[in-house]
Amino acid sequence: MTVFSLVIINKAGGLIYNRTFNEGGLNKLSTNDYLVLAGTFHGVHAITARLNPVKSTPEGRPLSNSTIPGVPGGILTRPEPPSGLEVLESENFRLQCFNTLTGVKFLLFTDTTQTNVDVIIRRIYELYSDYVMKNPFYQLEMPIRCDMFDRKLLSHIREVNNR
Amino acid sequence: MVIYSFYIFDRHTECIYSKTWLPPPSVPGATPQQQYDAPMISTTGAAVNSASDPHQHSNPNALRSGRSAVSAANKASDDAKLIFGTVFSLRNMVRKLGGEDDAFISYRTAQYKLHYYETASNLRFVMLTDTGTLSMRNVMHQIYINLWCEYVVKNPLSPVEHKGGAGVRNELFELGLNQFITGLIGRTGSQ
Numbered sequence: 144m145t146v147f148s149l150v151i152i153n154k155a156g157g158l159i160y161n162r163t164f165n166e167g168g169l170n171k172l173s174t175n176d177y178l179v180l181a182g183t184f185h186g187v188h189a190i191t192a193r194l195n196p197v198k199s200t201p202e203g204r205p206l207s208n209s210t211i212p213g214v215p216g217g218i219l220t221r222p223e224p225p226s227g228l229e230v231l232e233s234e235n236f237r238l239q240c241f242n243t244l245t246g247v248k249f250l251l252f253t254d255t256t257q258t259n260v261d262v263i264i265r266r267i268y269e270l271y272s273d274y275v276m277k278n279p280f281y282q283l284e285m286p287i288r289c290d291m292f293d294r295k296l297l298s299h300i301r302e303v304n305n306r
Numbered sequence: 307m308v309i310y311s312f313y314i315f316d317r318h319t320e321c322i323y324s325k326t327w328l329p330p331p332s333v334p335g336a337t338p339q340q341q342y343d344a345p346m347i348s349t350t351g352a353a354v355n356s357a358s359d360p361h362q363h364s365n366p367n368a369l370r371s372g373r374s375a376v377s378a379a380n381k382a383s384d385d386a387k388l389i390f391g392t393v394f395s396l397r398n399m400v401r402k403l404g405g406e407d408d409a410f411i412s413y414r415t416a417q418y419k420l421h422y423y424e425t426a427s428n429l430r431f432v433m434l435t436d437t438g439t440l441s442m443r444n445v446m447h448q449i450y451i452n453l454w455c456e457y458v459v460k461n462p463l464s465p466v467e468h469k470g471g472a473g474v475r476n477e478l479f480e481l482g483l484n485q486f487i488t489g490l491i492g493r494t495g496s497q
Binding site (some may be wrong): 172174176180183184187190191192193194195196197208216223225226227228231232233234236252285286301 | 310311329377387388389390391394399400402403404405407408409410411412413414415416417418420434436492
């Protein structure tokens with residue numbers, strides 16, 4: 144069970160963070176290739192959300208139904224918004240994508256046997272919130288250069304990889 | 307297990323076969339199990355041909371159904387193109403990261419799962435299922451061996467290149483695929 148690398152993509156599809164934890168798991172790419180990969184993935188993610196073959200509940204449902212107070216069934220039940228790609232599997236690795244509400248994407252590359260990836264990725268999101276978003280010198284949408292985040296992330300992943 | 311649709315793309319990136327088992331958009335509320343007893347067949351090429359048939363335009367109802375068939379066919383072909391684009395990008399991404407011998411197997415969203423299988427001759431099989439379905443790679447491999455090779459490749463009347471789906475949509479292949487998928491669903495459904 145190994146976590147290979149982490150990629151963070153901002154809401155515009157730009158690569159803002161890229162770190163490899165385990166050499167030899169994945170091919171080493173140039174920075175330019177990683178930028179291309181981030182952009183490609185951003186586009187593919189949008190398409191995969193649109194490809195949904197299951198049509199959600201019929202549109203044009205009367206809204207008045209939903210606003211009757213006190214009726215248990217009267218609560219507006221929104222269909223789940225179509226989500227884009229969440230997990231990608233290949234023969235050599237697994238890619239888990241966590242899309243935050245603000246459109247930031249966390250891509251975690253692991254080997255195919257890694258479990259609890261969603262827990263790991265949520266912890267990374269917490270670290271991001273604590274040490275990147277709360278860093279007064281961090282500019283939004285810009286590449287992440289925060290020492291504290293790097294350190295906390297590395298120790299978290301090391302813990303996961305040595306488990 | 308629910309299978310939504312199935313696509314075959316040739317090495318020229320053209321969609322040469324597509325089939326969906328989706329409920330028709332006008333009839334909501336039917337349970338998926340019922341639809342599998344009589345699978346809906348959406349034949350991209352055939353729908354366009356029947357819509358442009360002049361006899362259909364004699365009454366307004368037929369015209370309307372013809373138009374909706376055209377838009378449905380357009381949507382189906384758009385979907386096929388989007389699927390191919392997605393699969394192509396992801397496959398290249400996977401090969402770049404995992405090495406040349408790596409192969410893209412599947413991806414999953416919250417709503418559906420897409421399975422991918424590529425043969426050595428760059429023939430690509432894509433299947434959309436619900437999220438709970440396990441790997442369909444062997445299923446698509448079986449389709450390739452038992453249906454594609456038997457009924458399309460070994461068919462002397464079938465062209466080498468299946469431009470516009472020529473030679474793929476033959477009776478035996480359709481029948482075999484339908485039987486195979488229905489059997490598959492029946493088997494897992496009864497468990």
